[in-house]
Amino acid sequence: MEVAVLGAMMLAAGAAPVVMGILEPTDFYRPAHQKIYSAMYRLAERSAPIDIATVASELEKTGDLQKCGGPNALIDIAASVCTAASAPAHARIIKDNALLRQLIEHATDLAEVCRNHPGNIAEMIGQARNRLDTIACRAEPGRQRNEGVTQMMDTIQPEAIDWMWKPWIPLGSVSILEGDPKVGKSTITLQLAAIVSRGWGFPDGDGKPGAPYGPANVILMNSEDPLATVLRPRLDHAGADCTRIFALTGVQWRNGAVDSERMVTLQDVDTIEQAIIKFDAKLVIIDPIQAYFGAGVDMHRANETRPVLAGLGAIAERQRCAVLLVRHLRKMGGSATAHGLGGVDIFGYARSILLAWRDPDDPNRRILAHTATNFAREAKSLLYTLDDGFRWCGVDDRTAEDLANQPQQRGERKPAADRTAEWLHSLLSDGQIPANEVYAKAAREGYGIGSVKAAKTMLGVESCKVAAIWVWKLPNAQ
Template identity: 35%
Template sequence: MSELQLINMSDVEATAVQWLWYPYIPFGKLTIMQGDPGEGKTHLILAIAALLTNGKALPGAEPIQPANVIYQTAEDGLSDTIKPRLELVGADCNRILVIDESKEMLSLSDERIREAIQKTDAKLLILDPLQAYLGANVDMHRANEIRPVFHKLGQVAEETSCAVVIIGHMNKGGTKSGYRGLGSIDITAAARSVLVVGKSPQDPNIRIMAHSKSNLAPAGKSIAFELGNDFRFLGTSSITVDELLGFEPVRRNVLEEAKALIVTMLSHGKQESRLISQAAQQRNISERTLKTAKKELGILSVRERDKWYSVLPPKGKSAK
């Protein structure tokens, strides 16, 4: 039996959380980035790694000093997939390191993770995907097996001040984003931040990263990005994590608020549609709700030159 040791909180020095990307990815903590296969998770995390290795700013954040990144993947080939993707997003490949798994597979509790972070002074560790790194004897559906593994990895992250991002797939069931990750809910509970990546319900060519869980700061705004030969961040999006997953119903009180906003802004005549969208976003009214409100009000869309305008329908012509 271990000898009892107590920690007096008066002896604990309070410290502020440090961030790789506020409020999405904290240093010294575990972050989970999850989504369905093919939705852009790997492209996104490699773009983040590229900016970090070059000391460039992530969206909405200040630039930090160029840093090393450890990237472990069990799904894609290093030479024919990962290297070309890194080059495509402009990563400094001299700062991207990989733990050699040719003789022994890596797991979340592997001591080589700590050794690699300390040796390279890496500021970001990426494990892609979660299922490949749990270890042969760990059942991801059993809390008693998951907790010790994540506890140890969390300790490594804290002791090295390295941000750890674990990429995970999602299951097909559940009604809340926190229950869509594969395996035990304790996996999500161990992370301080959970990010969900998926296709925009408004444009399948656009991807969205939405904040599903944020323990250390207010949840961040959703981030839009575009895949293809030229990966691009597109700024913030009003799409919520539940809308991204396709099961958020339109709440009637928010819908009525959206209608009132539209009628007020159009009370003196036509208005640029983008200005209405901006006003709705400031009131936390999603694009989906705004479109529903416009449809029920029968709002007309008119293009003049290069701009779109919203117009109230003639009296007696509003949609039922």
């Protein structure tokens, strides 16, 4: 069958366009036939004639002529054809056989994966569905297909990094500010917003105002502090131009004659980008990040957080703005790179990481350290105080790693039982969760099984069986 199709294409000029609308090189079973068909394909793309001589010449160029049996093999293929009229029908049979081989291979691989059971059923189903969809696309030439988008690096024009605050906050990228409660993370973000809105200078290497940036507009997404009683007074105290700062608080839509509104999440990339464009914002502050991931996104799973962060990063790059995420620290210590709440993938995606920390030597001072950056050397740490409002007060030689490795002095912390209960309540606030998943998340955050069980009792968390799986839910939850 394959020989009949290849021979018809070399003998009848009208056969090639029809067959090439049906078959791809990989549809042929024999490797030699794949090489011959690929040579014909290249000739067709150059609008060159397809016959024994041109195909032999094309195979010679790639060193495949002898691998395919030499010129005599091409002559034998052409001589075996009785009529070229059946080429389209034969091509469809070859296509069907190729699809059957792919389905058999897919089913075999899937059976092997299921036997080994890697553990993530949803991911297994997703991969199986994607592969089956690829086969379906090949079966229906008119169906939309996903193809890789490539670009030759020679066509890319090198660009220098643009900075809002060098080397702390680059433009066109995502940065993270992380720290414990009571170290002034939100206050720092409002101070930065004030600087941008007024066009003032950010602190430079000696802690004094450096090169100015702006004035420019700022978008503020803050889920923890009231606008009227906390954010506006703090912005006023920082000297911000509040006509340049816009709070993005929700998403509106119309259902018939009724207007509805909900909280904006990082999955609302179109809404966020529209706001950036509308106000020509150059700084977007999202405080805290865990409040904005949205339902269905586990911030400890890279496969769930990465698409969200990628969408945010794409916005920053397109709009040439800086995105600053605020992140709380996890309960457990460790290296500076492992302190932040959520998966390490969040750390890996950011281009610059800032760490706010209590000064171990002075309870009235805080330290803003530079944990990492992709584009420059880390900056010298800055000192600041929150007494009587925010104030920069010099530089410090201690690095983020120095601070993370010192004995923990992380401020006023609630008793362990209360912290565990707060964590569990927050975890279950979005709905019931399988008990084994609760324990797994607790382990990642440094909470022991005993403390989680105690918190369950303290909160009156209910256990019930759903489809043979024990789940936990808050009392009176639906």
